[in-house]
Amino acid sequence: MISPFVQLIYHDGTMREVLIKNEEIPFPEGKLIVSRTDLAGIITHCNPSFIEMSGYQHEELIGRPHHILRHPDMPAAAFQDLWDTIQQGKQWHGYVKNLRKDGCFYWVYATVIPNIRDGSIIGYTSVRRKPSRAKVQECIQLYAQMNEAGAAV
Amino acid sequence: MMRPVMTISPDIGPDRIAGWYIFNTWLQKQWGHPIRLELFPSFQKQREAIQRDEIGIIYANPFDAAMLVREKGFKAIAAAVGKSDEAVIAVNVDSSVKCIEDLPITCRAAVTEAPDVNTISSILLEPADITRQTLQSVIADTYVVVAKLVLQGKVDVGFFLAEAYDGLSRVVRSQLRELLRSQIYDIRHVLLVEPHLQAEYETLKTILANMSSDAKGRDALHNLGFTDWEILQQEDTEFMIDLMDTLVT
Numbered sequence: 001m002i003s004p005f006v007q008l009i010y011h012d013g014t015m016r017e018v019l020i021k022n023e024e025i026p027f028p029e030g031k032l033i034v035s036r037t038d039l040a041g042i043i044t045h046c047n048p049s050f051i052e053m054s055g056y057q058h059e060e061l062i063g064r065p066h067h068i069l070r071h072p073d074m075p076a077a078a079f080q081d082l083w084d085t086i087q088q089g090k091q092w093h094g095y096v097k098n099l100r101k102d103g104c105f106y107w108v109y110a111t112v113i114p115n116i117r118d119g120s121i122i123g124y125t126s127v128r129r130k131p132s133r134a135k136v137q138e139c140i141q142l143y144a145q146m147n148e149a150g151a152a153v
Numbered sequence: 154m155m156r157p158v159m160t161i162s163p164d165i166g167p168d169r170i171a172g173w174y175i176f177n178t179w180l181q182k183q184w185g186h187p188i189r190l191e192l193f194p195s196f197q198k199q200r201e202a203i204q205r206d207e208i209g210i211i212y213a214n215p216f217d218a219a220m221l222v223r224e225k226g227f228k229a230i231a232a233a234v235g236k237s238d239e240a241v242i243a244v245n246v247d248s249s250v251k252c253i254e255d256l257p258i259t260c261r262a263a264v265t266e267a268p269d270v271n272t273i274s275s276i277l278l279e280p281a282d283i284t285r286q287t288l289q290s291v292i293a294d295t296y297v298v299v300a301k302l303v304l305q306g307k308v309d310v311g312f313f314l315a316e317a318y319d320g321l322s323r324v325v326r327s328q329l330r331e332l333l334r335s336q337i338y339d340i341r342h343v344l345l346v347e348p349h350l351q352a353e354y355e356t357l358k359t360i361l362a363n364m365s366s367d368a369k370g371r372d373a374l375h376n377l378g379f380t381d382w383e384i385l386q387q388e389d390t391e392f393m394i395d396l397m398d399t400l401v402t
């Protein structure tokens with residue numbers, strides 16, 4: 001039997017075993033999934049839809065790195081691009097496959113923006129909306145290609 | 154101090170205008186300064202007055218609040234407790250459309266000028282690949298006209314402020330069907346004060362915070378259609394504006 005656990009290596013070299021199930025949870029209709037982080041990507045705030053979709057409790061999320069939702073199917077380059085963009089004070093948009101605590105996944109269309117106060121970036125906000133199915137299909141292909149290319153290096 | 158002009162978002166329904174006159178009277182008495190309530194027929198006319206720095210106090214649409222805070226230095230001092238700007242997308246009850254994915258990408262929508270409702274509604278349609286470029290809007294003056302256009306079959310959907318949708322007559326509502334309703338909670342109208350009145354922020358906040366403990370104040374609140382003011386901190390509004398920024402670009 002194939003193990004439902006996958007080894008995930010984060011960009012800082014730390015490793016974690018995550019539970020993966022091939023089951024998609026639909027995006028909650030009419031809602032937005034909102035979170036905020038500090039400059040290092042540590043979660044400081046999340047709204048009820050965020051908590052519900054992640055499968056974690058509020059206390060398990062606040063103070064944790066945002067990669068708690070990282071799905072192994074997401075190419076590292078996507079997040080590199082995210083961080084490069086927002087650290088320059090710009091908005092980032094993208095389609096993201098997120099991992100839930102129970103191993104299931106959900107797709108979002110995410111926008112991340114820097115929180116600028118008195119001219120300085122003090123943190124980041126991400127707002128996720130229900131994605132177009134056609135766009136998700138494109139990303140499934142694209143991310144698989146990116147992951148293959150990454151693995152070949 | 155000059156006599157400041159107070160104004161309200163042009164999307165406030167006609168049934169609430171009297172309430173704002175009562176609030177204006179109550180507020181000047183508590184504050185001890187005359188205030189002149191001025192209404193604008195459109196968002197455009199109101200924005201022009203804002204650009205000419207003619208407005209002192211404004212109960213603003215969240216969309217305009219972004220500009221008032223970030224460009225004009227206004228401060229948000231309060232918002233209505235438990236009230237948020239939510240949108241409803243509705244179709245004719247006989248429409249074959251059961252979910253947004255059934256709509257054509259060149260969907261025709263009856264809309265008002267309200268920027269918050271239009272932004273939220275277009276986001277609700279995005280999963281069906283309907284974009285602001287493909288959507289065909291038909292502008293209506295009021296939500297009653299939006300409903301009429303849907304009933305007459307002139308458009309595929311209507312964009313409503315949820316509160317206005319719920320307030321339509323039973324007869325009209327029975328001929329409409331709700332396709333989708335937003336539950337965002339974080340986007341709301343806010344009461345803002347211009348930077349010249351900075352010295353008065355705390356006084357005004359205290360007056361509003363005590364409004365529901367005063368019998369006349371409670372009456373006035375009732376006429377505005379809410380139960381109390383929630384006093385805001387600067388970061389509450391900055392957070393809302395950041396959120397709106399992710400939706401508009």
Ligand SMILES: Cc1cc2nc3c(=O)[nH]c(=O)nc-3n(C[C@H](O)[C@H](O)[C@H](O)COP(=O)(O)O)c2cc1C
Pocket residue numbers: 009010011012035036037041065066067068069070071074079082096098112124125126
């Ligand atoms: C505001 C904000 C929201 C983020 N949201 C997510 C998210 O929903 N899912 C995700 O996998 N990464 C998200 N990230 C990116 C993570 O910080 C991290 O870069 C990513 O999960 C890859 O993890 P790793 O580079 O530590 O391996 C977000 C970052 C920020 C600043």
